[in-house]
Amino acid sequence: MTLSRRNVLKIGGAAAALPLLGHKAFSQTEPLKVGFIYIGTINDNGWNYAHNQGRLYMEQELGDAVESVFVENVAEGPDCERVMRELVQAGCKLIFATSFGYGDYVIKIAQQFPDVKFEHATGYQRSENVATYNARFYEGRAVCGTLAGHLSKTGKAGYIGSFPIPEVVMGINAFVLAARKVNPEFTITPVYISTWNDPAREADAARAMIDQGIDVIAQHTDGPAALQVAEERGIVGGFGQGADMSAFAPKAQLTSIIDNWGPHYAATAKAVIDGTWESKDSWPGLKEGEVVIGDYNESIPDDVVAAAEAVKNGQIDGSMHIFTGPINDHTGAEKVAAGVTLTDADLLSMDWYVEGVIPPA
Known part of the structure; x- marks a missing residue:
């Protein structure tokens, strides 16, 4: 699947979901589609690599209940707004924006698509369908x-x-x-x-x-x-x-x-599937792993x-x-x-x- 003439990868769910998924997730007729936008490449061996490892962890943990797409090299500016809109149009109901400078654009797009959940890494602006998350x-x-x-x-x-x-x-x-x-x-x-x-x-x-x-x-x-x-x-x-x-x-x-972003991504996707997702700020650290x-x-x-x-x-x-x-x-x-x-x-x-x-x- 190609979005925005960038390198985008679509990954199918893992072969089997783990027990933590719960009955409701298995009753879905379609998997939850989750989008990720990265400011750099997943091969940077640092920030974006770690977020992508988290995405893969989410896929492994939740199996066929989710599928994901990601877009690399999305600049902090108006371009990220277009990319998020394209992810929504591609069917994503949960989008993770993984760089600080995406914040204003996340809020803007979220207002236009109230049925989509957005989470902004290292951000501080929240709304009814926008949460923030960070690490200490x-x-x-x-x-x-x-x-x-x-x-x-x-x-x-x-x-x-x-x-x-x-x-x-x-x-x-x-x-x-x-x-x-x-x-x-x-x-x-x-x-x-x-x-x-x-x-x-x-x-x-x-x-x-x-x-x-x-x-x-x-x-x-x-x-x-x-x-x-x-x-x-x-x-x-x-x-x-x-x-x-x-x-x-x-x-x-x-x-x-x-x-270690994986547990947050898995828990967030599960919450959306279960209907328990809330707009909040998450800021764990060493204690939480x-x-x-x-x-x-x-x-x-x-x-x-x-x-x-x-x-x-x-x-x-x-x-x-x-x-x-x-x-x-x-x-x-x-x-x-x-x-x-x-x-x-x-x-x-x-x-x-x-x-x-x-x-x-």
Whole structure:
């Protein structure tokens, strides 16, 4: 099936549905058709790859009760509106829009098709037939920051960001807060490249950082380009983003933040089938298994792995929250008082840097 002259794949349901599906789903005369739109390619080995793995998980879990289509390389702009309309016309009754910049267009299209359910990844706008979902990536950043604090020889990290939106700022802040618990002099320098996936620009940014004495690089972009540069240049390393990227940088990847979208996609499709779907916001993390810390590089000392695991497990059992004060902003002024934990609303509107961040010029 071809939509919009793009690479679109139609996948039939798995051979058999699992028991969690329930009787009502089996009584359907037709499968639920689910559409996905991706900002990049499913072969980016990061963000879009992880979402597509989630789509495949949904197919496996729900079997013949669902079928799915996806559209790759859909830009954040008016084009995504057209693609969503075409997915509706192709029979999709549930559409997942998997990039932040799709938000306004999701709301617009949803108003025109009230019988279709829409879910917007990393979004904040909801309506009667639009829900939002995200993952607490910042929890994974705290684990990565702990590793960086222990392993960096220069005490300087770089962070390749896409756009300075709260989701990205939150990750930068979580990373450096964790690193400074190990090394109070640790700093991080973010660079924004104004795109989610541009391997050449990501690689250039990584080279420039390394030339400036940075020996650990984190990222909130979609592919492994920065890690590949870290591998080539022999610095301490970096982190897989969205998926395990160790195949591209076996020495440089210290660990990875893996986005596990599959359970959300399966549960959402099942809710639509059962008639129990609701417009709401979903924001799970390490505890729920939507954020997963990948294998640690075998070169990391055992005591450093133990420290990272303590941060991971503390966030899972609730004994720690990386955004509990005292926290100063990058000027040194107190932003969060001792013992106070930022609320989700505070995090989702975060537009300031913590101490240790060297803001972009």
